[in-house]
Amino acid sequence: MDAKQECVGVDGARQGWLAVWEQGEELAWLVYDNPTALCSAHRHAAVIAVDIPIGLSDHGPRAPDVAARRFVGGKRASSVFSAPVRAIIDSISQPEASRRHRAIDGRGFGAQAFAILPKIRIWDDLLVADAELQARVYEIHPEVSFAALNGGIGLAHRKKSADGPAARMALLGQEFGPERVRALVAACPRRLAATDDVLDALVALWSAQRIASGVAVSLPSPPQMDSAGLRTAIHY
Numbered sequence: 001m002d003a004k005q006e007c008v009g010v011d012g013a014r015q016g017w018l019a020v021w022e023q024g025e026e027l028a029w030l031v032y033d034n035p036t037a038l039c040s041a042h043r044h045a046a047v048i049a050v051d052i053p054i055g056l057s058d059h060g061p062r063a064p065d066v067a068a069r070r071f072v073g074g075k076r077a078s079s080v081f082s083a084p085v086r087a088i089i090d091s092i093s094q095p096e097a098s099r100r101h102r103a104i105d106g107r108g109f110g111a112q113a114f115a116i117l118p119k120i121r122i123w124d125d126l127l128v129a130d131a132e133l134q135a136r137v138y139e140i141h142p143e144v145s146f147a148a149l150n151g152g153i154g155l156a157h158r159k160k161s162a163d164g165p166a167a168r169m170a171l172l173g174q175e176f177g178p179e180r181v182r183a184l185v186a187a188c189p190r191r192l193a194a195t196d197d198v199l200d201a202l203v204a205l206w207s208a209q210r211i212a213s214g215v216a217v218s219l220p221s222p223p224q225m226d227s228a229g230l231r232t233a234i235h236y
Contacts, residue, residue, distance in 0.1 A: 005046035007212050009205030010038065011142070012051065012119055013193035020184065020201040021045070027176065027184040027202070031192045035126050039133055047136055049208035051200055052116075052123050053083035054139040055225070055232025059105055060085075064139070064234040067219035072147050076154035079143045081113055086227065089121045128228050140207040141234045142200040144219065146171060148236040149203070159196040168199045175206055207236050 008021045016031045017038050032038035035050075042048060056062070062083050069077040084097070085105050091097035094114040101109040127134050147154045149171040157164040165185075173181045181202065188198050210216040216235045223233030 005212060006042065006044060007205060007208035008038075008042045008045045008048045009140075009201045009203065009208050010048060010050035011193075011197050011201040011204060012116070013197040013201075015192045017050075018188070018193045018197055018201045020198070020205050022205070025180075027180050027205075029184060029188055029198070029201070031188075035123050039126065039137070045136065046212045047138060047208040049138050049140045049204045049211065049235065050123065051140055051142055051204055053120055054123065054127065054137065055223075055230040056083055056086040056089070056120075056124070056228075057232075058086055058227050062232065063220045063224060064232060068141050068144050068234050071152075071219060072143050072154040074154045075156070075158075076143045076147070079158075080141060081116070082107070084109060084113065084117060084120065089117060089124060091117065124228075124230075127230055134230060138208070138211055138231070138235050139233065140204045140236060142203050144234055145203040145207045145236045148217075149175070149206070159199070160194075165195050165199060168196075168203070172199065172202050172206070176202065211235055 006021055008019050010017055010019050013031055016033045017035060018031050019038055020027060020029045065080055065082055068080045085101060087104055088097050088100045091100060094111050097114050098109040101107060127137060146168060155167055157167055169181050185195055185198050218233040218235050220233060223231045226232045
């Protein structure tokens with residue numbers, strides 16, 4: 001891949017999906033209603049890196065989640081949620097999801113995990129149906145990427161804590177320039193995306209650019225493939 005092609009970092013936000021990319025000297029952003037609209041708008045992007053589980057286990061924990069927790073370590077390891085097994089992603093209620101998950105896997109499925117199930121499902125549906133997108137859309141996890149930026153050490157402060165945003169902006173400023181990072185955060189209205197969403201999308205862009213330039217690392221390495229044919233790994 002050519003790192004000079006457009007790369008896009010994506011994070012789920014209050015009003016949809018926040019995409020961040022470099023446009024000339026600026027960091028551009030836009031919130032899209034759904035992944036289909038986002039991917040259509042960025043159909044020429046070399047890499048779209050998104051904070052969402054891609055590729056699901058049929059039984060047992062996903063290898064990327066286990067490896068990511070080990071990589072992040074410490075307090076931030078708990079920020080890596082367990083992805084659902086594939087057979088339950090059409091569940092319409094948390095009790096149903098938990099019951100079905102336990103029957104297949106022996107583990108329940110909590111309310112916090114269920115809250116992002118529709119988001120997992122919509123990306124899964126899109127990618128399973130589009131082999132061309134499968135080649136360009138990669139999974140990242142912000143805390144993994146921030147740990148990599150921090151010399152392989154998970155950050156001490158939660159992203160929503162008083163000191164969390166400043167620590168993340170400082171790391172991103174080393175890559176994109178402090179002024180550009182501050183301008184991006186200031187430009188995106190909080191009614192559309194929280195500050196941590198903006199920073200997560202930007203670190204996803206950092207990971208996307210590493211993927212495009214061929215220097216990214218995957219957890220696990222090499223990536224696995226799930227039963228639907230989707231690449232299953234967290235990249236940074």
